Amino acid sequence: MLVGGEWREAASGETFSTEDPATGEKLADVASAGETDVDAAVAAARAAFEGPWSKVKPDERARLINKLADLIDANGDELALTETLDVGRPIQFSRFADVGGAVGQLRYQAGWATKLAGETLELSAPGEWLSYVLREPVGVCAQIVPWNFPLAMAAAKLGPALAAGCTVVLKPAEQTPLSTIRLVELALEAGFPEGVVNLVTGYGRTAGAALAAHMDVDKVAFTGSTVTGRAIIDASKTNFKRVSLELGGKSPTFIFADADLKKAIPAAAMGIFFNAGQVCAAGSRLFVAEEVADQVLEGIAGMAKMLRVGHTLDPETVIGPLVSAQQLERVTGYIESGRQEGARVLVGGERKEGPGWFVEPTVLVDTEATMRVRREEIFGPVLCATRFSSADDAERLARLGNETEFGLSASIWTRDIGMAHKLARRLRSGTIRINGSGGVDPALPLGGFKASGWGRENGKAGVEAYTELKAISVNLD
Structure with a gap:
């Protein structure tokens, strides 16, 4: 796991295995996070959000996101093979659907870093006022990624959060963690400051639940089953954290x-x-x-x-x-x-x-x-x-x-x-x-009606979901 720029095992020493679905053979043992690990990752994300990351200008955020996209593209064959072995995706699709999808997502989202804007408003109150609305990053974001498209979905979540100025704790699905581990290695190589991108690997019932309920997480973004989505809504009540959910379908x-x-x-x-x-x-x-x-x-x-x-x-x-x-x-x-x-x-x-x-x-x-x-x-x-x-x-x-x-x-x-x-x-x-x-x-909003989720990912709506609005009024009289 990656916590504050440092690679570490689980505090408990526990691991779980991931396997090749085409053969049933074990691929690797992976650290299994518990509450202690989640606490450390969230603390690292908070320190980065309130510290060095808050001083990084929008154009620099865009440069770093684009650098990560370049590194994914350069390591595309390795990532495609990793995704194929861990997920069970035929190799002919992994290069364009997974690697190409991740690169496209990040390059699109990088453009939003310099284009998020507030507005000025005319008030009807007596007197003369200067009133404006700021769009600020929501803060520390827990991003829980599904097992069917782990690389592309991790990139699709990382991109808008980083463009908006948030910091992130990523948790891939326990069935398919390997490409996300490599993605986070590349994020370090791209030059993101320590703590901006953190990774905890583990089970949904432990690491995922701890993230969803954590008092210092400002937003949870989850893609997965409707059953788990309902559980995340319940867990988010601890501190009224923002929640976006992309859930099931029967299209x-x-x-x-x-x-x-x-x-x-x-x-x-x-x-x-x-x-x-x-x-x-x-x-x-x-x-x-x-x-x-x-x-x-x-x-x-x-x-x-x-x-x-x-x-x-x-x-x-x-x-x-x-x-x-x-x-x-x-x-x-x-x-x-x-x-x-x-x-x-x-x-x-x-x-x-x-x-x-x-x-x-x-x-x-x-x-x-x-x-x-x-x-x-x-x-x-x-x-x-x-x-x-x-x-x-x-x-x-x-x-x-x-x-x-x-x-x-x-x-x-x-x-x-x-x-x-x-x-x-x-x-x-x-x-x-x-x-x-x-x-x-990535330009089109993605999400659903009814039990298919809350909110939208991608497009303008997707990046704005990682922001809060702040209204400021100055009496000029």
Whole structure:
């Protein structure tokens, strides 16, 4: 762990292991933080925030963030390999999705360091006043990173916090800590002052809980499950710390009869099968027009059979393993639940034989809104499909899209741009794509409605979430 510029083991001496999901073999032993370690990391972050970091000018913060981005790019092959081994991401995706994503995030966020601004206001009170509003850094931030995209998500959290002038205690998920450890090494190499970036590794129930409840943490930024998000909200009550949460999803994809199926079918398939479905915004529910349903489902099923499932270091592999044996049990349990509730397995549905935590890309059809597989986040390569009638209007389709507790993302495929906009306006989702797919762009706010979280990351809203407003009025009379 990194505390105030010093690498150290856990005070207790305890460790945990991380493994390669493709083989089940142990990769490394990692320090397991407890309250003592968290206290030390928060104290280091506080000292840096109130000391040297507060005197660093915005352009220098931008330079340091850009330097970190350059170092990630220069060490991209090593970081991609680390991410592939620890997360189970196929190597062909790790270089652009993880390394490229991290570099892009930091370079975008660096630009905000010199562009955060307050404002002056005219008051209606008697007399003559000079009134202005300052935007100041919120302070010490605990940033808890998920296991599915640890490098890119750590960078996406670090960038806006550092641009705003905050200091950070990072905690990667216990399943995938290795790339974040290397990222923090590079932050030291980039020249950030001691204590500005700190790292504690450990379990969510110990290190994560201690950070969320800590009285000297000003903000918690968390990406992960809705269950854990609720626990963080409860823990934040200790000192009313600011909280931003990017949580679960059960995102719908709508394919209309007039859609460009040559684009829509592969997009819908990769929208759920990429990263073995372990994506918060994965398009896990498919609503397809009756007229083209057979063609669409056959196309997606064909891709599920064709996509190579295998070891992550094989450059031909498209779908890697789930992150752990526990996740494999969860996903296969949901597939069995779907069967028992009446869904039909069109393709897949089984664990892949051999070492590692692999499950076949799966399409479930004849699903109903009451089924667990349609309501709950599976976080695996499992698509739940149902048909809709061309007579259904935007109101009816929006009800289908909004039927879960989540509201993170949605996709719409149609040439009827009027219908696309009507449906988009009625869907309670934070991100909606029309006739296109793609990854996260750092310029766009990311977050969701309902149980998909609080607040937004990325874009202007994301960096402003690391600031507080202070109103100052001077009586000039």
